[in-house]
Each structure stands twice: as C-alpha cells, then as structure tokens.
Amino acid sequence: MELLSRRTILQSVGAFGAAATLRPDIAHAATHGAELFTSDEAGLLVDSVVVLGERGAVLIDAQFTAANAGLLADMIAATGRSLESIVITHMHPDHLLGLPILLDRFPAARAYAQADVQAVIAQVAAPMHAEIAGNAPAGVFADRVVVPEVLAADHLMLEGERIEILPPMAGDTALITPVHIPSLDTLVATDIAYVDTHLWMEEVAATDDIAPWRASVAALRAIGAGTVIPGHRKMGSPNDASVFDATLAYLDHWEQARAAAASAEEFRARLMAGTEDLGFAFAVDRGVAAAFPG
Numbered sequence: 001m002e003l004l005s006r007r008t009i010l011q012s013v014g015a016f017g018a019a020a021t022l023r024p025d026i027a028h029a030a031t032h033g034a035e036l037f038t039s040d041e042a043g044l045l046v047d048s049v050v051v052l053g054e055r056g057a058v059l060i061d062a063q064f065t066a067a068n069a070g071l072l073a074d075m076i077a078a079t080g081r082s083l084e085s086i087v088i089t090h091m092h093p094d095h096l097l098g099l100p101i102l103l104d105r106f107p108a109a110r111a112y113a114q115a116d117v118q119a120v121i122a123q124v125a126a127p128m129h130a131e132i133a134g135n136a137p138a139g140v141f142a143d144r145v146v147v148p149e150v151l152a153a154d155h156l157m158l159e160g161e162r163i164e165i166l167p168p169m170a171g172d173t174a175l176i177t178p179v180h181i182p183s184l185d186t187l188v189a190t191d192i193a194y195v196d197t198h199l200w201m202e203e204v205a206a207t208d209d210i211a212p213w214r215a216s217v218a219a220l221r222a223i224g225a226g227t228v229i230p231g232h233r234k235m236g237s238p239n240d241a242s243v244f245d246a247t248l249a250y251l252d253h254w255e256q257a258r259a260a261a262a263s264a265e266e267f268r269a270r271l272m273a274g275t276e277d278l279g280f281a282f283a284v285d286r287g288v289a290a291a292f293p294g
C-alpha cells in the first residue's frame, strides 16, 4: 500500500464548506476538494497537488523521477477524474521532469506555465534534462522533456471554480508562480515555502540576497489561506501557515551561519547544527558550494 501511504486527503472542513456555499447542488463533499502527493526522498520530497472537480482535475507540478510521476499518475487515475490541465510553477527539474510521464498517461491534458516562467523553461529544459537524465541510469527519469504552453490568462477554470496562478515572485529561484484556489481556501506555495526539509539555496547563495524571498513569504501569508502546501516537506508535515514560519526560521539560520563562517567547511558544520533531521540534505552541499565558490 505504498501509494496510499503517500496520499493525504486535503479535506479541511473549511474548504469543503466554502465549496458547498458556492455550489449548493453538491451534497457529497467527498467528490470535491484536492489531493496531495509527496514524493519520496529520491524525488526530493516534492509536493504535487491534484485539484478535483466532479469530473475533471487540474494538477499542479509534475514531479522529478519517472517512478514518482508514475505513482502520481496512478493516484490521479484512482480519483476517476479526467485530468484537464497541468500547471508547472517554476523551472526546477524536480517539478518539471516528470511531465512526459503524466502526459503519456493523460494524453488529453494540456501543460501550462505562466509566460515568464514558460520562457525560462523553454530555454533551460533541454540542457537540464540532458545533464540530469544523462547522469542517471536509464529509466530513472523520463526519456524526453516537454516544455509547457504559455498560459495566457492568470487563472484556470475547473467546473466554475477559479484556480488563480499568481504573478511570478522570488523564492528558491527568481520566478515562481504560486497557485491560489479560493473555493478550497488553499494556497499552493510551491518553492516559496518548505517545512521539515533543507531549502534549495544554491541560486539565492549566488546572489546573497534573501530579501525578495522573505517578501514573497509575507505576500503569501497575507492571503490568509487555511491550507498552505509547501514545495517540499516530509510526508505528514503540516499544510498550514506554519510552513511560512518554518521557511523564515531556516532563512534566519542560513544567514546567521553564513555570517559566522569563514570557510565552506565551517559554514556546512554551522548549517547542519540542529538541522540533522531535515530531509532534502542534497541541497546543503550545493548551497554551501554556491556561498563559497572555488
């Protein structure tokens, strides 16, 4: 029952209450809501969200490895919904490279990204896939890469409900589009928020400017959504506004360790102190190397 252990029903009572208010004809709440898939550590503990209508579904982010994308496709198939759209929130491979697996399983679905995000993906996708898949055994990753279409509007509609693709903002990379689903009181923060994992700091470390990330956290928190889904977390970690606190705490920890460290070795040791239990440890060495290049 590995699949079942990886799915979490996002059924906050408030979310279903809001949906019932908007659509009083729907009496059975179990047919409306969202489901959450969290990858294993090999998939870098990435969250994907499946927003459910009565008949259709919209997926947010497409996973990293072929195995995790396949399990996600199984989960979507088990809902009985037809997958209409897939939104890719940013250019990172752990949210993008599983896309061909999902499109093979759901050929009627269309993949989208906001225009600025799509332009970055169009530029980096092929070399990124070649490097990552080329350095892994056959089958670990999809054998091709798909560039999403430009999403012309700032939202998608699913059976009368708005799925709002927010304007790009900075997090662990410069251009990220969180997704807000007002009818579910749910915000998909993607890689602006993390909980119980290390953060991907490589790009931020290169510029040494964390302020834009903090501003994005503040903007998302101000939305006030009851359910907040981070980009990375351990299975079973919280899905609420506490993910913002966890993110800011890690950024504080990073800046304090960075300010006190005179070498890469010292920085790494300070960073790991008290964070030994966090997932996504792969991110640490990459962040340290970016902070202390050469």
Ligand SMILES: [Zn+2]
Pocket: 046, 092, 094, 095, 191, 231, 232
């Ligand atoms: Zn990510």
